[in-house]
Amino acid sequence: MERKLTPWERILLARHPNRPTFSDFLDALFDNFIELHGDRLYGDDPAIITGLGTFNDESVVVIGQEKGKSVQEKMKRNFGMPHPEGYRKALRIMKMAEKFSLPVISFIDTAGAYPGIGAEERGQAWAIAQNLKEMSVLKTPIIVVVLSEGGSGGALGIGVGDYIMILENAYYSVISPEGCASILFRDSSKAPEAAEALKITAEDLYKLGLVDEIIPEPNGGAHQDFEGTISNLKSALKRVLKKLKEKDVKILLEERWLKLRNYGRFYEEAKEK
Amino acid sequence: MFRDFLKRNENKDKFRDIPDGLWIKCPQCSQIIYSKDWNENLKVCIKCGYHDQLTAYERIDLLIDDSTFEEFDTHISPIDILGFIDTKPYTQRIKEAQEATGLKDAIVVGKGEINGIPVYIIVMDFRFIGGSMGSVVGEKVVRTVERALKDRIPVVSVISSGGARMQEGLFSLFQMAKTSAAIARLSDAKIPYINVLTHPSTAGVLASFGSLGDVIIAEPGALIGFTGPRVIEQTIKQKLPEGFQRSEFLLEHGMVDLVVERKKLKNTLFLILNHLWRKSWKES
Numbered sequence: 001m002e003r004k005l006t007p008w009e010r011i012l013l014a015r016h017p018n019r020p021t022f023s024d025f026l027d028a029l030f031d032n033f034i035e036l037h038g039d040r041l042y043g044d045d046p047a048i049i050t051g052l053g054t055f056n057d058e059s060v061v062v063i064g065q066e067k068g069k070s071v072q073e074k075m076k077r078n079f080g081m082p083h084p085e086g087y088r089k090a091l092r093i094m095k096m097a098e099k100f101s102l103p104v105i106s107f108i109d110t111a112g113a114y115p116g117i118g119a120e121e122r123g124q125a126w127a128i129a130q131n132l133k134e135m136s137v138l139k140t141p142i143i144v145v146v147l148s149e150g151g152s153g154g155a156l157g158i159g160v161g162d163y164i165m166i167l168e169n170a171y172y173s174v175i176s177p178e179g180c181a182s183i184l185f186r187d188s189s190k191a192p193e194a195a196e197a198l199k200i201t202a203e204d205l206y207k208l209g210l211v212d213e214i215i216p217e218p219n220g221g222a223h224q225d226f227e228g229t230i231s232n233l234k235s236a237l238k239r240v241l242k243k244l245k246e247k248d249v250k251i252l253l254e255e256r257w258l259k260l261r262n263y264g265r266f267y268e269e270a271k272e273k
Numbered sequence: 274m275f276r277d278f279l280k281r282n283e284n285k286d287k288f289r290d291i292p293d294g295l296w297i298k299c300p301q302c303s304q305i306i307y308s309k310d311w312n313e314n315l316k317v318c319i320k321c322g323y324h325d326q327l328t329a330y331e332r333i334d335l336l337i338d339d340s341t342f343e344e345f346d347t348h349i350s351p352i353d354i355l356g357f358i359d360t361k362p363y364t365q366r367i368k369e370a371q372e373a374t375g376l377k378d379a380i381v382v383g384k385g386e387i388n389g390i391p392v393y394i395i396v397m398d399f400r401f402i403g404g405s406m407g408s409v410v411g412e413k414v415v416r417t418v419e420r421a422l423k424d425r426i427p428v429v430s431v432i433s434s435g436g437a438r439m440q441e442g443l444f445s446l447f448q449m450a451k452t453s454a455a456i457a458r459l460s461d462a463k464i465p466y467i468n469v470l471t472h473p474s475t476a477g478v479l480a481s482f483g484s485l486g487d488v489i490i491a492e493p494g495a496l497i498g499f500t501g502p503r504v505i506e507q508t509i510k511q512k513l514p515e516g517f518q519r520s521e522f523l524l525e526h527g528m529v530d531l532v533v534e535r536k537k538l539k540n541t542l543f544l545i546l547n548h549l550w551r552k553s554w555k556e557s
Contacts, residue, residue, distance in 0.1 A: 115500035115508045120518055123528050124499035125480035129453060133485055136454035137461065152437075152446060153480045153499070160450045174437050174446040174477075179504075184359035184439060198442045199355045208354075210443050260454040261415065263447040264408030269348040 007201050008192035013169040014148040018223040022064035022107050028230045045086030046077045050093040061097035063090045064107035081114035084127035087157045098140045106158045109147040113154030128157040135160035141244035146170045163240050166202040168217040173200040315535045324492045329381040329398035336539050337385035344383040351409045363440040370401045378409035382417045388543040393421045395430035404434035407441040411448030418455040427465040432483040436476025449481035456485040465549045489529045491520035
């Protein structure tokens, strides 16, 4: 009999060494891809790949966080942990998408934005904030797909959009389970408990209304049956892209605002007056 | 103004430190200072210039003209959405923080005047679970911005926060997107938005509405950054240089417009608002 995976087991799957990375999805989903480099301010961040491609015979702008596969490539890509240049490059390309009325498809797979000296010196927080602000009003459809790891602000920095998809075994969290365990549980070995408490699996997030759709992964996860995973993702992207492209931009932006506006739950007493 | 600041301290007992007549040890230079002098100097060390944290109401007394402050959204309080329990339940953390501070959450919002200029003001309070942002903070920021859009009045936000609140999970992370989207609308409407970054201003709050101001002012010596220094040191396995991520460091790296000591903060806000908004310098 099959049993349900625990949140921690999902995280281990999301971090599985054989799990496909963004570049695999890029190859499988898009044709005629041209990679575009650099933020025009400081440098090019290999942790985020941006460019132009065709999906279903139509041009789109593609953005994605890439962790790398070989040790060498992982080093080059900083294990998928972006610097401010990565977020600024993504914003530059998104502005171009707006200018030429191309939809944006943004793929998340990062443990988080890089915590380093250079990243702080060059305004990591500023770069992420700017993206959140600009993406909330970008006049073109944005689809976000969480592929494996949705690591906090580093993920959200390319993650504001009209429709949020998440792969079945991916997770998306305000803090890594390890970080949460060490701060709140005062014991980093309690990461599995923290993972449970944080409600970070695709299923939990869908139930909480924080993601719009779960992309099913065949048995054993995306690395066991990549074709099957791609087929599921492809049909979802086709359907959603078509729907979003038909919308008037004004309505699209109004709906995006309402979506963002409604995040959050609190208790409101009847006003005394 | 400062008399009112002190009056509150003496009469309403809103300051967290020792009553009058006792001595205070500066947390930075260890100088022993008479508590009355400490408070009279706005909780800034006379010897080394260390800026101690203020509560939300102390900050409002400092910045807003006497008897012009009107508080909004006092009827919104946090709930335990996820049933979150770490070393203690989130519900208990909320209750303890509420009892200790008299606040419902880590934020106070309202309307008031800065030397006669009407503003909406957002002030965070670090005492409440590290000034962390969950659903209530996000909602109150957005409601304040919505009022400012309707009335066309500038917004000032004073940050004092460790970041997003872990106990509300992804809801907290998404407050970053929610608040930033509100600031985008304020910006499109060409209404001034000014950030005041105080110690500490980090992570999710800095990487959203905390750094999106038209003008960003920092108090001296405040810790300002995306990732806390301890995590950076653990990652890069080296010690961080002296002054790293402090206000003056960020000024040098072009991330803040100016570093302003506490006693000049109100007047600096007034000058900026007058330039950007009122534009005329004739007595009104």
